[in-house]
Amino acid sequence: xxxxxxxxxxxxxxxxxxxxxxxxxxxxxxxxxxxxxxxxxxxxxxxxxxxxxxxxxxxxxxxxxxxxxxxxxxxxxxxxxxxxxxxxxxxxxxxxxxxxxxxxxxxxxxxxxxxxxxxxxxxxxxxxxxxxxxxxxxxxxxxxxxxxxxxxxxxxxxxxxxxxxxxxxxxxxxxxxxxxxxxxxxxxxxxxxxxxxxxxxxxxxxxxxxxxxxxxxxxxxxxxxxxxxxxxxxxxxxxxxxxxxxxxxxxxxxxxxxxxxxxxxxxxxxxxxxxxxxxxxxxxxxxxxxxxxxxxxxxxxxxxxxxxxxxxxxxxxxxxxxxxxxxxxxxxxxxxxxxxxxxxxxxxxxxxxxxxxxxxxxxxxxxxxxxxxxxxxxxxxxxxxxxxxxxxxxxxxxxxxxxxxxxxxxxxxxxxxxxxxxxxxxxxxxxxxxxxxxxxxxxxxxxxxxxxxxxxxxx
Ligand code: ARG
Numbered sequence: 001x002x003x004x005x006x007x008x009x010x011x012x013x014x015x016x017x018x019x020x021x022x023x024x025x026x027x028x029x030x031x032x033x034x035x036x037x038x039x040x041x042x043x044x045x046x047x048x049x050x051x052x053x054x055x056x057x058x059x060x061x062x063x064x065x066x067x068x069x070x071x072x073x074x075x076x077x078x079x080x081x082x083x084x085x086x087x088x089x090x091x092x093x094x095x096x097x098x099x100x101x102x103x104x105x106x107x108x109x110x111x112x113x114x115x116x117x118x119x120x121x122x123x124x125x126x127x128x129x130x131x132x133x134x135x136x137x138x139x140x141x142x143x144x145x146x147x148x149x150x151x152x153x154x155x156x157x158x159x160x161x162x163x164x165x166x167x168x169x170x171x172x173x174x175x176x177x178x179x180x181x182x183x184x185x186x187x188x189x190x191x192x193x194x195x196x197x198x199x200x201x202x203x204x205x206x207x208x209x210x211x212x213x214x215x216x217x218x219x220x221x222x223x224x225x226x227x228x229x230x231x232x233x234x235x236x237x238x239x240x241x242x243x244x245x246x247x248x249x250x251x252x253x254x255x256x257x258x259x260x261x262x263x264x265x266x267x268x269x270x271x272x273x274x275x276x277x278x279x280x281x282x283x284x285x286x287x288x289x290x291x292x293x294x295x296x297x298x299x300x301x302x303x304x305x306x307x308x309x310x311x312x313x314x315x316x317x318x319x320x321x322x323x324x325x326x327x328x329x330x331x332x333x334x335x336x337x338x339x340x341x342x343x344x345x346x347x348x349x350x351x352x353x354x355x356x357x358x359x360x361x362x363x364x365x366x367x368x369x370x371x372x373x374x375x376x377x378x379x380x381x382x383x384x385x386x387x388x389x390x391x392x393x394x395x396x397x398x399x400x401x402x403x404x405x406x407x408x409x410x411x412x413x414x415x416x417x418x419x420x421x422x423x424x425x426x427x428x429x430x431x432x433x434x435x436x437x438x439x440x441x442x443x444x445x446x447x448x449x450x451x452x453x454x455x456x457x458x459x
Pocket of ligand 1: 023027083109110113317319321322323
């Protein structure tokens with residue numbers, strides 16, 4: 001190999017080596033947190049007389065200029081400098097000279113990245129919870145519009161019992177309520193200020209960690225420096241909360257997809273949220289709902305990925321940890337974009353009330369009501385069940401719906417049937433389910449009120 005070629009090889013190799021370790025592409029997103037954290041750190045160092053006020057002023061001014069440069073796209077990013085921390089620090093050197101070196105006193109990139117990421121996760125949780133509340137509002141609006149619409153409730157995707165469409169929608173309100181609880185918990189978990197842990201052992205300098213925490217809106221400071229620099233549980237929790245949320249959205253999407261098919265024809269989605277087929281002109285594909293359902297794959301994948309990264313790591317900081325950001329940012333981007341699109345899509349759906357109601361009427365969904373009726377007349381439930389089941393079989397084989405049964409039809413099955421059995425219909429069935437949490441109209445109306453109250457409280 002000629003000298004020239006070998007140098008070329010070494011150069012390429014060193015580029016590849018550099019590319020392999022660089023994380024700037026991802027952690028560039030943390031620049032605001034990084035600079036904010038550095039400014040407060042410098043303030044604290046000056047307050048504790050670790051650096052002079054004059055040096056602190058230079059550092060803070062320099063950091064402010066850097067922030068402006070980044071915001072105005074004039075910052076000279078240097079990809080040979082690994083990450084956001086090194087880029088900011090090196091630019092500070094260019095601007096204010098050797099004083100820049102004092103900023104890193106009592107600090108390491110290990111506690112710095114933990115700080116930046118925790119600040120990101122806290123803001124992400126707040127933003128996501130606000131978006132979830134907006135989606136909940138849409139769901140409650142839909143529920144309000146559908147308190148008069150009865151549909152067949154399903155188990156095993158078989159028509160089971162009549163329920164209010166509003167009750168069905170509110171099931172998703174509940175799921176989202178739990179999602180808000182989860183993201184609130186993640187916020188609290190991330191709300192633990194790690195700066196001052198330094199590389200892993202703490203620092204001999206007389207720092208004031210409480211001041212830094214207070215300035216950066218953290219309610220607690222971490223208690224063990226080794227744990228603080230190696231802990232990524234708050235990201236795991238974020239990815240878990242994201243995965244549960246996206247699973248809820250995926251289930252909801254699946255229903256919208258089924259319901260908009262000709263087989264169900266319960267709802268319609270407008271052209272804004274469907275696409276045509278390039279070959280079949282009649283088609284309206286529910287792509288937005290499908291993509292929302294499909295986004296669960298990457299989101300759950302991000303959770304599994306971080307578990308896998310963490311499971312074999314010895315304490316304390318290991319470079320593997322920088323692989324946490326890809327999944328974190330991806331899940332954040334996915335969850336926030338799904339929340340926005342899904343909300344718009346839901347606002348746009350049209351309910352086919354007649355089809356929903358006739359599906360409930362046509363089905364055998366009153367069979368349980370017949371069994372419950374016989375129980376009220378004194379028969380034990382098993383016996384009642386068996387009579388109701390014969391009635392269902394009869395209805396199936398003759399094609400006569402239970403709601404069209406005459407008194408004579410009923411009498412052939414049991415002498416206990418009286419005229420009042422003819423009053424059983426999907427509306428009485430729904431309204432008889434008055435147990436707390438059941439589908440009776442009055443229950444559902446009070447759940448809607450409760451939901452409105454909860455949404456107002458949370459503003
Ligand atoms: N880019 C690194 C990360 O994301 C920052 C910390 C680097 N620390 C180190 N000792 N090399 O985790």
